[in-house]
Amino acid sequence: MSDTPITRVEDAALVPAGGPARLALSRLPRAQAIADAVAAARGVSNWIDGRLVVTAVPSRLIDAAGRVGGRELADLVGGSVEPAVAAWLGEPTDxxxxxxxxxxxxxxxxxxxxxxxxxxxxxxxxxxxxxxxxxxxxxxxxxxxxxxxxxxxxxxxxxxxxxxxxxxxxxxxxxxxxxxxxxxxxxxxxxxxxxxxxxxxxxxxxxxxxxxxxxxxxxxxxxxxxxxxxxxxxxxxxxxxxxxxxxxxxxxxxxxxxxxxxxxxxxxxxxxxxxxxxxxxxxxxxxxxxxxxxxxxxxxxxxxxxxxxxxxxxxxxxxxxxxxxxxxxxxxxxxxxxxxxxxxxxxxxxxxxxxxxxxxxxxxxxxxxxxxxxxxxxxxxxxxxxxx
The missing domain is CATH 3.20.20.20 (Dihydropteroate synthase-like)
Structure with a gap:
């Protein structure tokens, strides 16, 4: 099992217009501190069945991770969140x-x-x-x-x-x-x-x-x-x-x-x-x-x-x-x-x-x-x- 965070997109329909996504994240380092930073940025976060469920603009979630753990944590979270949101919004290839x-x-x-x-x-x-x-x-x-x-x-x-x-x-x-x-x-x-x-x-x-x-x-x-x-x-x-x-x-x-x-x-x-x-x-x-x-x-x-x-x-x-x-x-x-x-x-x-x-x-x-x-x-x- 990898230590890389896993992002499951529950809804990202508003993201193309600059709106928030609802994301469920597993294995997120310093998850509570990131949740607090999301809340300070007027996002919403909850613990549900051991996963951090966040409703926030994805870039703000990544910024929140950066405030908690610097560029390394921001890159780690971004590397999980951004591809998941892009996949949810896009179409699979042939x-x-x-x-x-x-x-x-x-x-x-x-x-x-x-x-x-x-x-x-x-x-x-x-x-x-x-x-x-x-x-x-x-x-x-x-x-x-x-x-x-x-x-x-x-x-x-x-x-x-x-x-x-x-x-x-x-x-x-x-x-x-x-x-x-x-x-x-x-x-x-x-x-x-x-x-x-x-x-x-x-x-x-x-x-x-x-x-x-x-x-x-x-x-x-x-x-x-x-x-x-x-x-x-x-x-x-x-x-x-x-x-x-x-x-x-x-x-x-x-x-x-x-x-x-x-x-x-x-x-x-x-x-x-x-x-x-x-x-x-x-x-x-x-x-x-x-x-x-x-x-x-x-x-x-x-x-x-x-x-x-x-x-x-x-x-x-x-x-x-x-x-x-x-x-x-x-x-x-x-x-x-x-x-x-x-x-x-x-x-x-x-x-x-x-x-x-x-x-x-x-x-x-x-x-x-x-x-x-x-x-x-x-x-x-x-x-x-x-x-x-």
Whole structure:
């Protein structure tokens, strides 16, 4: 864990006009003295769940740090606050892909279609996996998702549902690699959903262009060095424990702040391991080691995660908390809740959504994105058209 302060932007809409921002700061040296200096400059500060929450013009907060600790502390605070505010106000860039045209995450939301090559995934286990017709069944299902509008096809051979049993590497390779190879040969953009270095390497060699890892590199110590060597984009997700234990690890004081700080710390660690920030997508891990209330709070506060400065991916599709909220028991019947939550995520700034129901979600996120960007300029429609 770094000693660098972490800034989470709760609201910075007034900053371009010279107004204040509301910022939550963790690991801030001499925080109480800075809070007092902010108050003396007619700003507002409060301690909330161990974080200093400041409402002030960012430059005045940095000046307050300078009055407390001189140029060194001012530079430290400014180096955390200014990039976070700029990221919250700005747009992420497109995501570079090796040997392919970049994903247009800087221009519009990207839809990732789920291809579960497993017999036991929570919502569609076996739908795209037939041991007697492998990989043909999975390839047909995946190409149907691409035809429905998926930008990326996310192929996974190990279920990560709560309580899922692990799959050994040989079996995961047998499930995943032929599907990736066949889809890449069809010109599809393929992501591999894995926590294992050997599977990530084999999938990328077979044509995958992105690694989607629910473990943040904590299950296999070789995964992150492998991703760094391969030079492909990486989805960094928050998780506690593993699929078998994660729902026993749902105690948070401040779920939004704790998940944000985890991702901020891990971004720094990835950079030290040779995975540049420009290749990282962040995912708050909705449904992983969270209660239904935690998931809803993360959805409500998604905008704040854009201050990490990376494209934000959200996966709510068919998850159990949607069933609890919407009163729908069967995962396959949670279409409406899934589409609504994807649209809410996009309206809040998410640039990637991972979904089962592609055609319906594409329509919803286009409307959500058009509403969120109405009046900006006319480039958004061309961005959709150019990549359709």
């Amino acid at each position: 995501l570079a892909l090796p040997g392919r045209e970049a994903l247009p995450t800087g221009r519009r939301p990207v839809v990732m279609g789920i291809v579960n090559v497993t017999p036991d995934s929570f919502s569609d286990g076996g739908t795209a996996y037939d041991p007697d017709d492998h990989p043909a069944a999975a390839v047909r299902a995946a190409l149907a998702l691409r035809e429905a509008g998926a930008d990326v096809l996310d192929v996974g051979g190990e279920s990560t549902r709560p309580g899922a049993e692990p799959v050994d590497a040989d079996e995961e390779l047998r499930r995943v690699v032929p599907v990736v190879e066949a889809l890449a040969a069809e010109g599809a953009l393929v992501s591999v959903d894995t926590t294992k270095a050997v599977v990530a390497r084999a999938a990328v060699e077979a044509g995958a262009v992105l690694v989607n890892d629910v473990s943040a590199g904590t299950f296999d110590p070789q995964l992150l060095p492998t991703v760094a060597e391969l030079g492909v984009p990486y989805v960094l997700m928050h998780l506690r424990g593993n699929p078998g234990t994660m729902q026993d690890q749902t105690e948070y004081t401040d779920v939004v702040g704790e998940v944000f700080d985890f991702l901020a710390d891990r971004l720094d660690q990835l950079e030290r391991l040779g995975i540049p920030r420009e290749l990282v997508v962040v995912d708050p891990g909705i449904g992983f080691a969270k209660t239904a209330t935690h998931n809803l709070l993360l959805l409500r506060h998604l905008r704040e995660f854009t201050s990490l400065g990376r494209p934000l991916m959200v996966g709510t599709s068919r998850k159990s908390f949607l069933g609890r909220v919407g009163g729908v028991e069967e995962a396959g019947d949670r279409l409406v809740g899934s589409v609504v939550s994807a649209a809410l995520a996009v309206a809040a700034g998410s640039r990637m959504v991972r979904v089962h129901d592609v055609a319906e979600t594409v329509q919803a996120v286009r409307v959500a994105h058009a509403t969120a960007t109405a009046g900006d300029d006319d480039a958004e429609e061309s961005a959709w058209t150019a990549s359709s």
